[in-house]
Amino acid sequence: MKAVVYQGVETLVYEDVPDATPAFGEHLIRIEAVGVCGSDMHAFLGHDARRPAPLILGHEAAGTIVGGPRDGTRVTINPLVTCGVCPACKAGRENLCPDRQIISMPPRDGAFAQFVAMPETNLVEVPDHVSFEQAALAEPLAVSWHAVRLGLEALHPAMDRQALVIGGGAIGVAAALALKAADVQDVVIVEPNAARRTYLQRFDAFHAVEATTDSFALVIDAVGYSATRAAASQLVAPGGVIAHVGLGEDTGGLDVRRMTLQEITFIGTYTYTAEDFRNTAQAIFDGRLGPLDWIEQRALSDAPDAFRDLRTGAVAAPKIILAPWD
Incomplete structure (x- = not known):
């Protein structure tokens, strides 16, 4: 599959990488839209020791389940993977889980790619009237x-x-x-x-x-x-x-x-709870957060230029959304 890989300070490479492979309890997601986050920019500039090169960045994503009983289901991705059994998780404060992982941070590659593997519990189904670009905004x-x-x-x-x-x-x-x-x-x-x-x-x-x-x-x-x-x-x-x-x-x-x-x-405040993510997604679906048209769309292959433009302040839109299949 194609992906954008962070190879070192201010170096992103669009290249072939091994296909994403879902583990037990996970789905393979064909990524249709993925946003560029400020944390991706911190990594790009070498300011985030939690994201060492080489690494596939990106965690604001939406796409379609490939294979299995939910094949073809449109979903938005909660990128925060938690244990589900610690006191924080049991209290509904999953964002404080001591064993939490997030895609775009080892050991999990991110979603600046054509596919990513995610647990069933991290997926929220997206209705047909909501675009993938809008659904990818659920995370921020x-x-x-x-x-x-x-x-x-x-x-x-x-x-x-x-x-x-x-x-x-x-x-x-x-x-x-x-x-x-x-x-x-x-x-x-x-x-x-x-x-x-x-x-x-x-x-x-x-x-x-x-x-x-x-x-x-x-x-x-x-x-x-x-x-x-x-x-x-x-x-x-x-x-x-x-x-x-x-x-x-x-x-x-x-x-x-x-x-x-x-x-x-x-x-x-750090990320969100699982309930916050679901409530945000529902607010998107209901239109309570507006048309969510404050994005600029680019191809995933254009990511290196997008990061340079963001760094120089040349992007007026608050969010760039990348399309892996353009």
Whole structure:
């Protein structure tokens, strides 16, 4: 099969690799659409020791089951594979499973390929009216759905339900749409890239701005750099909540003194639970997250150029979706 393999820092190669082979309890999935994630970019730049070369990246995918009793079933993929028996899994907090694996991280190759093997429990059937490109957005949308759920659960009921999202990439846009689906009417996205900000200003669900000095009850950092954490610390209202999703930079930025004196809650959020993923998929199917047309489509063979364009900020759309069969 064809795949895009990360071969070293800033080196992606489109090449032939051994066919994916499903283990017991797994299905072979023909990938029809796969998104480029920020974590893929971190690996591409050599910033993620968890993703050593050579490795097939990609974990935001949808496709069709090949073979077996469910042959031809359209599915979206929850890429987080967990044990199912530890205390975290039994509590419905599978994202905290100590033995969790995710495709695009050893020992599991990712979905920048024509096929991938996945357990039955990681597949959600996709209705015919939903495109594979929309279905592939279930994973990044679930990341933000989870963050929004935790943030709103932590928010004091006396506080106004208004939110700031830092970063207008896919996770930030997904967070804004999840907030809107949760009936948060006042949502602002801060996005410094002028081309992307202009692209986002066509959305009715939120306001895209270059910067703000207003304070917000809930701030979602969808970038995760020192500078964005500093902004979150400054812009969150007293008694408010910061939900931290991004993994751009490990340290720095938080104003711990202000957070302590103003009783600001900080929540680190990682991926999603299995229920969050299913609920996100259903929200896609029901149309509660909008038309999900904020993507740019390219062939999988064009992945090296796509990564270079993303790095230079030349892509206005929040998400690039790759097609393995084009």
